[in-house]
Amino acid sequence: xDKLKETLVTAFALFSLFFGAGNLILxxxxxxxxxxxxxxxxxxxxxxAICIPIMGIFAHARLQGTLYDFGKKVSPKFAxxxxxxxxxxxxxxxxxxxxxxxxxxxxxxxxDTPYILTSIIYFALVFVFVMNRSKxxxxxxxxxxxxxxxxxxxxxxxxxxxxxxxxxxxxxANPFTAGVLEGYQTFDAIGAVVVGGVIIVSINLKNxxxxxxxxxxxxxxxxxxxxxxxxxxxxxxIFTGALMHQEFDADVSRTAILNGISIKTLGNTANLxxxxxxxxxxxxxxxxxxxxxxxxxxxxxNDSQKAxxxxxxxxxxxxxxxxxxxxDYIIDVALPTLMFIYPITIILIxxxxxxxxxxxxxVFKAVVVTTILFSVPDFxxxxxxxxxxxxxxxxxxxGGYSMGWVIPAFVVFIGVNVLKK
Numbered sequence: 001x002d003k004l005k006e007t008l009v010t011a012f013a014l015f016s017l018f019f020g021a022g023n024l025i026l027x028x029x030x031x032x033x034x035x036x037x038x039x040x041x042x043x044x045x046x047x048x049a050i051c052i053p054i055m056g057i058f059a060h061a062r063l064q065g066t067l068y069d070f071g072k073k074v075s076p077k078f079a080x081x082x083x084x085x086x087x088x089x090x091x092x093x094x095x096x097x098x099x100x101x102x103x104x105x106x107x108x109x110x111x112d113t114p115y116i117l118t119s120i121i122y123f124a125l126v127f128v129f130v131m132n133r134s135k136x137x138x139x140x141x142x143x144x145x146x147x148x149x150x151x152x153x154x155x156x157x158x159x160x161x162x163x164x165x166x167x168x169x170x171x172x173a174n175p176f177t178a179g180v181l182e183g184y185q186t187f188d189a190i191g192a193v194v195v196g197g198v199i200i201v202s203i204n205l206k207n208x209x210x211x212x213x214x215x216x217x218x219x220x221x222x223x224x225x226x227x228x229x230x231x232x233x234x235x236x237x238i239f240t241g242a243l244m245h246q247e248f249d250a251d252v253s254r255t256a257i258l259n260g261i262s263i264k265t266l267g268n269t270a271n272l273x274x275x276x277x278x279x280x281x282x283x284x285x286x287x288x289x290x291x292x293x294x295x296x297x298x299x300x301x302n303d304s305q306k307a308x309x310x311x312x313x314x315x316x317x318x319x320x321x322x323x324x325x326x327x328d329y330i331i332d333v334a335l336p337t338l339m340f341i342y343p344i345t346i347i348l349i350x351x352x353x354x355x356x357x358x359x360x361x362x363v364f365k366a367v368v369v370t371t372i373l374f375s376v377p378d379f380x381x382x383x384x385x386x387x388x389x390x391x392x393x394x395x396x397x398x399g400g401y402s403m404g405w406v407i408p409a410f411v412v413f414i415g416v417n418v419l420k421k
Contacts, residue, residue, distance in 0.1 A: 028257045030182050031243075034241075035170035043176060044179025054226065087292070090194060091315040099122040103119070123319040130316075152233060293315055347368060
């Protein structure tokens with residue numbers, strides 16, 4: 001019984017790590033646009049938003065280290081640059097997005113105030129909480145996630161029993177790829193490598209008497225449970241969006257459709273309650289990102305409190321700067337960055353999960369360099385230069401699906417291992 005309780009507690013911690021409130025805005029619109037292919041979109045979304053992040057936790061369980069350790073086999077300099085890039089992206093994109101989500105879900109429907117005002121107040125409060133560490137948010141987090149899940153399950157259940165099983169036509173040329181790329185926007189693979197180490201440290205502290213093998217088995221059991229729970233929520237929201245394909249205008253935004261679905265199923269009062277819960281959950285995420293980034297910089301400067309404070313200020317200023325824009329704009333801005341950094345993150349996660357005998361430093365170097373090179377055309381395509389490199393993309397397997405790095409990375413991985421033998 002103790003083992004079951006321990007597994008469930010760890011699974012809930014993992015679920016809470018990946019179940020960011022900002023992620024809720026992604027699946028409904030994805031389903032709304034997917035039509036009959038909602039299941040294929042769901043499959044793609046779950047690979048990048050569930051499978052890869054859970055693998056990131058498995059990698060942490062094996063490494064017993066930090067974000068820096070993920071890239072150490074490539075080189076210490078690469079590991080440091082990669083870590084700085086990841087923390088910079090986290091502070092500059094998903095953190096401000098939480099402020100925009102809060103404005104569009106909890107402020108905009110009731111008050112005619114600008115984004116910038118919400119962003120300034122929001123990150124002023126974030127800075128206060130970052131500089132005065134408190135257990136209030138941790139305690140709050142334990143209640144927020146279950147409450148949000150309960151409301152979402154109600155929304156999904158009511159929709160399934162209230163709407164006919166009728167889907168429209170998909171707007172996606174490649175539904176599976178659309179799901180994978182939208183899964184990038186959850187930032188959960190980045191969340192796994194950034195925050196996953198905290199959960200592993202917590203497990204080590206609580207289970208000092210257990211062997212490494214027992215701890216790894218615990219993480220695996222919890223990972224499967226957390227992954228299944230995420231699948232239920234994400235697939236349910238995508239299915240809900242697909243069923244409501246006639247309820248909203250074609251150009252509806254991500255937050256508007258989430259608000260609309262909530263009102264149509266539960267009414268205005270429940271929608272207000274959901275808005276408050278999501279806003280609080282977004283706030284705890286922003287505080288966690290800024291704190292984690294400041295902690296990392298502090299550790300690089302001999303535990304300097306000055307470095308921590310300066311980083312926290314920069315993180316909050318970045319938050320105000322980007323948080324003044326709407327959610328869809330931030331997602332559009334994030335895409336080129338994700339097209340470049342996400343493949344590298346995914347490949348580092350996969351390499352750190354695979355058996356040691358197949359992942360020598362040479363393999364790490366060759367596969368990571370290949371991934372970087374073949375991510376460049378996808379990156380260029382995402383910034384509007386697709387026509388200039390279309391001839392190159394046509395030559396790369398999966399290049400037309402914005403995943404041109406996958407096959408080359410796999411081939412190089414196999415090739416280097418064969419040559420080593």
